[in-house]
Amino acid sequence: MTLASQGFAYSFRRTWMRLRTVVIIAVGIGVALAAASQVASNPPAPANLYSAVVFYVSGAYHFEFHAFNEFGDPLPGVVYNISIQNSSGTPILVVVSGVTASNGSLELSMELLEGTYQAIVLAGPQSGGVAPNNFWSQGEGEGDVTLEPWSPGLVVPVLGPIATAVDRQTGFSGEPGLQLFYPTPSELCEPGCPVSFALVNLTNGVVPSPLPRSSLTPLGDISAPLQTFSLVIRPNSSTPFLHLQVEIFSPTGSFLAMDTNCSAQSFSPYLTPTSVSSQAFSYFSSDLILLLPLLAIAAAFSAYAGDRLSGVLDASLAQPITRQGLVSSRFLAATTALWLMIGVGILASDGLIHLLLGYYVLPSYLLAVFLSGSLVAVFFVGMVFLLSHLVRSVLTVLSTGFGLFLLFGVFWFSILYYLEGMLSGGVGTPAGTILQVHLMFLNPLEYGTLALAAITNTTPAGATVLGGNPAGYGITPVTVGLALLAWAVTPLLLLLWRVWRRD
Amino acid sequence: MPEPPLLSFSQVSKTYPGSHRPSLQNLTLDVGPREILGLVGLNGAGKTTAIRAAAGVIRLDAGSISVGGFDMLREKVEASRHLGWVSEYPNFDPVVSGRGIVRYFAGFRGIFDGEATRLASNLLDFVGLESSGDQRFRSLSQGTKKRLALAVAMIGDPEVMLLDEILNGLDPEGIALVRRLLLEWRSKGKAILLSSHLLGEVQQVADRVAVLHRGRLVRILSKQEISSHRSSVLRISVTDLDAGALAFLATKGAVRRDGVTVWLSQPTAGADEINIELSKRGYHVRELALESGRLEDLFFELIEEPVPGTDGDEASV
Numbered sequence: 150m151t152l153a154s155q156g157f158a159y160s161f162r163r164t165w166m167r168l169r170t171v172v173i174i175a176v177g178i179g180v181a182l183a184a185a186s187q188v189a190s191n192p193p194a195p196a197n198l199y200s201a202v203v204f205y206v207s208g209a210y211h212f213e214f215h216a217f218n219e220f221g222d223p224l225p226g227v228v229y230n231i232s233i234q235n236s237s238g239t240p241i242l243v244v245v246s247g248v249t250a251s252n253g254s255l256e257l258s259m260e261l262l263e264g265t266y267q268a269i270v271l272a273g274p275q276s277g278g279v280a281p282n283n284f285w286s287q288g289e290g291e292g293d294v295t296l297e298p299w300s301p302g303l304v305v306p307v308l309g310p311i312a313t314a315v316d317r318q319t320g321f322s323g324e325p326g327l328q329l330f331y332p333t334p335s336e337l338c339e340p341g342c343p344v345s346f347a348l349v350n351l352t353n354g355v356v357p358s359p360l361p362r363s364s365l366t367p368l369g370d371i372s373a374p375l376q377t378f379s380l381v382i383r384p385n386s387s388t389p390f391l392h393l394q395v396e397i398f399s400p401t402g403s404f405l406a407m408d409t410n411c412s413a414q415s416f417s418p419y420l421t422p423t424s425v426s427s428q429a430f431s432y433f434s435s436d437l438i439l440l441l442p443l444l445a446i447a448a449a450f451s452a453y454a455g456d457r458l459s460g461v462l463d464a465s466l467a468q469p470i471t472r473q474g475l476v477s478s479r480f481l482a483a484t485t486a487l488w489l490m491i492g493v494g495i496l497a498s499d500g501l502i503h504l505l506l507g508y509y510v511l512p513s514y515l516l517a518v519f520l521s522g523s524l525v526a527v528f529f530v531g532m533v534f535l536l537s538h539l540v541r542s543v544l545t546v547l548s549t550g551f552g553l554f555l556l557f558g559v560f561w562f563s564i565l566y567y568l569e570g571m572l573s574g575g576v577g578t579p580a581g582t583i584l585q586v587h588l589m590f591l592n593p594l595e596y597g598t599l600a601l602a603a604i605t606n607t608t609p610a611g612a613t614v615l616g617g618n619p620a621g622y623g624i625t626p627v628t629v630g631l632a633l634l635a636w637a638v639t640p641l642l643l644l645l646w647r648v649w650r651r652d
Numbered sequence: 653m654p655e656p657p658l659l660s661f662s663q664v665s666k667t668y669p670g671s672h673r674p675s676l677q678n679l680t681l682d683v684g685p686r687e688i689l690g691l692v693g694l695n696g697a698g699k700t701t702a703i704r705a706a707a708g709v710i711r712l713d714a715g716s717i718s719v720g721g722f723d724m725l726r727e728k729v730e731a732s733r734h735l736g737w738v739s740e741y742p743n744f745d746p747v748v749s750g751r752g753i754v755r756y757f758a759g760f761r762g763i764f765d766g767e768a769t770r771l772a773s774n775l776l777d778f779v780g781l782e783s784s785g786d787q788r789f790r791s792l793s794q795g796t797k798k799r800l801a802l803a804v805a806m807i808g809d810p811e812v813m814l815l816d817e818i819l820n821g822l823d824p825e826g827i828a829l830v831r832r833l834l835l836e837w838r839s840k841g842k843a844i845l846l847s848s849h850l851l852g853e854v855q856q857v858a859d860r861v862a863v864l865h866r867g868r869l870v871r872i873l874s875k876q877e878i879s880s881h882r883s884s885v886l887r888i889s890v891t892d893l894d895a896g897a898l899a900f901l902a903t904k905g906a907v908r909r910d911g912v913t914v915w916l917s918q919p920t921a922g923a924d925e926i927n928i929e930l931s932k933r934g935y936h937v938r939e940l941a942l943e944s945g946r947l948e949d950l951f952f953e954l955i956e957e958p959v960p961g962t963d964g965d966e967a968s969v
Contacts (some may be wrong), residue, residue, distance in 0.1 A: 155762060460743045461745055461746075468732055469732040469761060
């Protein structure tokens with residue numbers, strides 16, 4: 150070991166000891182515990198999913214409803230209410246309602262002449278004081294389903310049940326991939342009906358035509374009235390899927406039902422899950438990202454800036470170590486202590502969530518939080534180090550560091566809305582939403598959202614209304630990686646330049 | 653063949669940011685083995701800047717400094733290994749004990765664990781701090797801090813010692829310790845750069861004295877030059893010295909007063925004439941002598957500035 154590296158290693162080790170890294174790591178575990186207590190007192194509920202199909206048989210339209218949660222557990226007690234109108238809207242011809250049974254299923258039939266009608270469907274839980282809502286549509290109007298004189302035997306999915314189900318299931322059980330649950334209607338299928346599927350690649354366009362039979366892969370046979378099929382797709386970042394086509398055939402091989410109308414982004418192996426574990430983890434990640442800047446400012450001040458401003462650093466500068474070595478060893482000590490805290494905190498939070506809810510958090514979530522947390526740590530440590538070379542007042546250094554925290558962590562959304570309104574012609578407009586996503590690049594505290602969108606290839610949070618591929622917003626692993634790197638290293642490079650050139 | 657210097661300044665210049673005046677201008681001087689070089693000057697002359705530059709604490713604008721044959725800029729690590737530094741105002745981590753501070757700095761020289769603990773005890777004992785070694789730095793007196801800084805500077809037994817106003821704040825025992833150490837270090841072959849405004853102390857121990865003024869090296873004086881210097885300073889003791897006597901003396905040269913004694917620099921009249929004139933004015937002259945061999949007088953002559961004050965205390969610059 151050379152003399153220079155000996156001094157560097159010693160300075161690094163001593164700064165670590167001085168920072169009481171164990172205490173910093175304990176803070177990370179403390180945040181995980183606090184978040185876990187939030188989860189325990191207010192556990193995130195699994196999302197409820199509602200699927201339905203409608204078909205016309207023997208002079209009647211038959212609705213088959215399936216209510217289940219994101220884990221595939223049936224939801225009994227869900228009220229469905231259907232009002233049928235003629236196509237012009239009035240008057241109401243038939244009203245039927247019912248409640249899902251213990252298996253989460255409900256069948257409602259109404260005898261009508263074959264024709265074109267509007268069905269208004271209301272659904273929702275019966276208990277808990279939550280009003281039912283007309284949460285779905287077939288595509289025309291909110292809560293409306295258009296009934297048509299379909300050919301006998303055709304089963305029409307009213308919702309996009311596959312998209313909804315798939316979106317909720319990704320990786321919740323800790324499987325490293327996409328899990329597809331497809332509840333199938335059983336009315337027209339005798340046991341033995343085969344279900345086939347095909348994944349439609351991104352390159353095939355947004356709304357693909359039905360694929361040829363040859364491209365379909367058997368998913369399994371129907372054997373029960375309500376059955377879910379699980380399809381696990383291993384992670385493969387190079388193959389994002391936009392659409393899933395599912396077809397159901399009779400035992401004799403005749404075509405019974407098909408669904409290709411699944412929304413974009415649902416089938417990427419790196420989906421953004423909204424499972425309970427991810428919701429629970431968001432308690433930890435939001436607490437951590439808010440606390441980290443303050444912790445980084447304190448660590449940087451303790452490791453270096455305080456010594457520099459008080460003159461204590463001079464005695465170390467006279468020792469056998471270069472000034473760059475002294476600065477960088479202390480910088481590395483402060484940042485690695487914080488990295489350790491983030492890493493241990495994340496693992497602790499993941500473990501506690503598993504303990505409380507039985508599910509691990511998706512690795513992509515953990516990675517995104519670790520990356521963004523590391524960026525926040527490096528940026529704020531670097532800024533405080535740099536500030537201590539630019540100004541001579543402790544108060545100025547600390548208040549500037551705290552001001553940056555206020556800017557990025559507290560007032561950011563006010564600034565964002567102001568800019569959005571001023572530059573894009575209105576808050577909430579498509580242009581405003583796109584601008585809002587672009588402005589995320591200017592805030593180091595927003596890189597959790599950006600990293601997650603880039604890693605999972607999903608629409609960034611804040612733009613879900615618009616939807617679309619993250620690349621459309623300029624969010625790719627390369628752009629986010631480069632921007633993240635720029636935020637992280639810029640203060641450090643300026644600091645080293647200053648140390649090398651000036652003091 | 654003369655031994656190469658252990659500490660060498662070559663054309664060193666430094667101007668602090670925001671300052672109009674350079675703190676050091678083309679300073680060139682060497683300190684050889686077995687030598688104590690005194691560095692004297694008025695406040696702001698550049699003494700501390702020169703020492704801090706040699707310690708590697710501040711950057712130079714121009715020039716170079718070598719310590720033990722290593723360039724302080726390009727070979728900082730090796731150069732610093734040969735260096736011990738006591739700053740004018742020692743400043744260490746306020747919440748760490750003296751023992752902890754010595755142990756911490758020992759680590760930079762590859763001394764760890766038990767060896768560092770033993771070294772800390774030995775050094776603290778040597779500088780008379782064994783009993784207060786476990787006190788936090790912030791609770792130590794100024795003199796004790798100086799002793800602790802001395803202990804830190806002695807870690808690794810460096811060949812070059814930089815001592816900036818080391819006698820300030822020390823009690824008589826501490827001053828005696830420093831005097832003893834200086835002589836001991838010199839006998840061991842070390843090079844010592846000693847800055848002080850106590851010219852009498854510097855004159856007492858230094859082999860040579862470098863006079864700095866406004867960032868420039870005015871001259872380097874040998875011990876012989878100082879002792880053989882016959883200054884034109886009259887020392888006059890007057891009974892009932894009052895403003896009238898001082899006003900008269902001020903017309904004959906630059907006056908500095910210490911009690912009933914007046915030093916008259918660069919007199920425009922001879923001793924006899926001044927004696928007669930004072931007697932005529934009713935003052936009783938108890939003593940009148942031409943001073944010689946005083947560094948202080950030589951210093952003021954060299955920097956060509958009037959001797960400060962007419963009612964000053966002990967001579968200090």
